[in-house]
Amino acid sequence: MENVDRRSHGTAHRERGRKKGIDRGRAPCCEKAAGLNKGPWKPEEDQILVNHIRGFGHGNWRALPKQAGLLRCGKSCRLRWMNYLRPDIKRGNFTEEEEETIVQLHRKLGNRWSAIAASLPGRTDNEIKNVWHTNLKRRLLDPNSASMIQNMKKKKKKSKKKSESSNARPRLFLEQSEMERFWSDAFMSMDVIATETSPTDHQSNSDDFSSSTTIADISINGDPTDGNLLEDERLQVAAEMSDPFSIDHFATIGTPASPNHYCYDLFNSDDDMDFWRDCLAYSLQEVF
DNA sequence: AACTTTTGCAACCGCGAAAAA
DNA sequence: GTTTTTCGCGGTTGCAAAAGT
Incomplete structure (x- = not known):
């Protein structure tokens, strides 16, 4: 890892203080002393750390490595203990x-x-x-989406190769009316009413969803390119579409009243329409 | 079997808030 | 009250193992 030019927040503060001839406050935490070990911990190091903490606790992480005789910085010791060596850590797969x-x-x-x-x-x-x-x-997003996304990526890769070798196929764009009909049919046949959570409600509660990117987030809040989504975002949207059993799904895609509100731009963006059709076909096959 | 790509995860980094001198 | 360090957090990276070709 490259760390030559990276300076910690604390170091920068300290250096400024020294330039001014000031050396107040606590002693520094992890002085960039030569010879400190980095990277994966060895079993011997683990043993030393565990023994020391069992005997003396870990009141001061900065002082600990020196007291324990470890060639590590305090921060590294803390991380190793908290994430790996603590006795109450549960091992194995998540249930x-x-x-x-x-x-x-x-x-x-x-x-x-x-x-x-x-x-x-x-x-x-x-x-x-x-x-x-x-x-x-x-x-x-969808129990099947991992494999779906994988397949879609592969398929897209292959078709890209193919189209590079031959003449590119003409793009397929859906007409607005076609799009509207498609989505309203889709929602009707699912027999689910999602009026309880409208896109407006979703927007007003957006704090609750702040870190999960949804179709609504992309369309309403996020995208500076105005509808031209990034690869990952499109894949995520594709995955969301195949998870119709979550109320959030409807809230983010739209309501039966305006089902294509967010999706129209996605499907009509200047991108591989056959890719999108594939995603959609897959979703529908799973859903209906 | 050999090579390439993807996945999983431990460890690192910088930052902000809280604590200490 | 000010300055500086420490702690804890979340984002990111790098590498070994697994999976794919």
Whole structure:
């Protein structure tokens, strides 16, 4: 990792103080002393840290490595203990219940991992954050979306290659009326009324959803390019569309009264329409 | 079997708030 | 009251292992 030019917040403060001839306050935390170990911890280091904390506790992380005889900075020791060595850390895969809790809390709290971790005894914020980014983010959108997105990406890649080698196919755009009909049919046949949560309601409660990007967020709040979504955003939208059993889904896509409000631009953006059609076809196949 | 790409996760970094000198 | 450090947090990175070609 590159850290030559990166200076910690504290170091910058200290240097300014020194330039002025001032050296007040506490001693520095992690002086960039040469010879400090970095990277993965060795079992011997773990043992030393555990033994020391068992014997003396960890009142002062800065002083700890020196007292324990470790060639690590205090910050590194703290992290290792908190995320890995603490005796109350729970090992193994997350249970269904734990994952469900994370999903629920994330919906409420956003990326406040430590707050989420407080409700999951034995799990660390770092671990929860990792699980979220590697698993739940996708699965939240749709249980099948992980594989779907994978397939879509592959398919898109292949078709791109193909179109590069031959003449590119003409783009397919849906007419506005066609689009409107499609969405209203889709919502009707699902036999679900989503009037309780209108897009306006959603907007007014947007704080609750601040960190989860939704179609509404993209359309209303976020996109400076006015409808030209990034690859990841489009994939996310595609995944959202295949999760019709969540009320948020309807709130973010639109209501039966204006079903295509947010989606029209997506489908008519200057991008691969066959890709979108594939996503849609997949969703419908799963849903109906 | 060899090579490439993707995934999972531990550890790092900078920052803001709180605490200490 | 001011200055500086410490702590804790969330975002990001890098690498080993697994999966895919």
